[in-house]
Amino acid sequence: MDKKFDALAENFTTLKKSVTDQLAALTQKIGTWESRIQKLEEQVEKTQELSTIIENRDKEIASLNTGIQSLQEQLNVQEQSHLRNELEIAGIIETENENLHHIIGVLAHKIGLELHPSDVDRVTRVGPKSALNKSNSEPRCVVVRFIRNTKRNDMINAARIRKHITTEDLDIKGTPKKLYFNERLTKANRSLFREARIRAKQAGYRFTWVKNGCIYVRREKEKSPKQIHNIDDVERILGPPPMAQCTAPVQGRPTNA
Template sequence: MNKCKTCAKSVKPQDVAKCSSCSGIYHKKCVGASAEMKDWSCSACSDKNDRSQSDLSGLNSVNSTFHPSSQMYPGDFTDVVEMRREMALYMAELREYRQEMQEWRTEVLKRLEGLERRVEVVEKTSSSKVADLEQVVSQLKSELNDRDQEALLADLDVGNLPESTGENTTHTVTVLAAKLGVQLSSTDIVFAERVGAVERSPTGDATAAEERRARRIVVRLARRDLRDELLRAARVRRTLSSADLGAPGAPRRVYVNERLTRANRVLFHQAREECRRLQWRYSWTKRGRIYVRQGDGKPVFSIRCDADLARVFNCANVSQTA
């Protein structure tokens, strides 16, 4: 026996009201249905059908207002238009900024080119000025060296004279002059002194101390002609040794030369080394000037600076190699 879904009581066949949608069984009097009703639907099914119809009508309304080009609803389309307008303004600003950057870049490049040209001009000017200054400095050094050398024109440089503790260098020089055949008195000698560092024996041995290399003696004479006379006598007696002066120890050749400035001593040493290397026969000094000659009958070259060394001996080296 079917029961009514409203009152839950049994329903006789003649009192049945059946829903055409859900097939639910009801009393006709419970749902107010008449005997003539066909395709009747209960209230629950009727409400459901009404909601479906309402949703469908709303969807049709939306479809009727849908914009085919934007694929969006009217409110959203307005936002997109506004956004596109803002993007267009932003792109216009970017183009203006890019144009300004191009103009600024062009200006910077022009300035850099101008700076490069100025730097090139400054470098050329400074290089020429530096070369001129270097030449002036070299000339001033040469002039100062010449003046210093002129102050030494009455001086002698004596090497390999035996050195002893408490010696009288003035007496030693007068003895040397006598051996060379020149008579000197103490009044002819302005000063005579040892120069240079003392060589000391690391062991303190007295024998080793006696055999150490003697320091040079620089002598200033009262007159230049006395110096020239001693130089001529020393050139005649080139073989004069320490043994001729009665000095103990192994004999050593005694050298008597013009006193040179430090720059000229270095230059003279270099010139002598080049002469040995190229087997040139002569290198000497006269009045503080340095001279070299390859051999008898060959031209004499004056050496005043390093450039003269390079010019004389490099050219000679090239000619010999050729």
């Protein structure tokens, strides 16, 4: 019996040592896991802090973008206001040693507008100069800056009545070209007007025009016009572009209604 008790005690001691060793190893593993969990918690906390910082930065950026857009719109309005007396005429054939003041005087007479030299501040062509007498080259537009906005509008209205006036009416040699009269627009407004014309046509709007630097669309004659201030108005009023929207440039010249 003593031998059996001694063997049992020895086995118990061995088992106790084994359990103790396993508990020590388990305790070590738990300590390692706790350390890892703590690091993960710290990383999660840092990630949350970074996420909050990024969210705040995004809000700041959105606010700055809104402010920039507002400033750009204000600058565009001011720039358009500086062009309120200017008229753009497309289609006048470009020749050497041309007298644009004389041409504009003849043109005013042809459309029935009384125009005095004192009504005009300056007349010039705009755009990159191309080789003259090329059959495939479009003449640069002629820009007329009037002293008063009312005289600019008078010429537009007179030209609207004489819709089919051409270079032949001005005794300009060459193939007759139809003349187009438009208010002069800023670069931003030209781009917006072009997009509005494309989208209006796709949305079934019959009329797109510019008046005093402002862009309008109207579905039918009986409907009230809607003003386009920015691209957001294009999306809101005319809807998103179709998936198969053609990206080719618009043919012809824009006209005011």
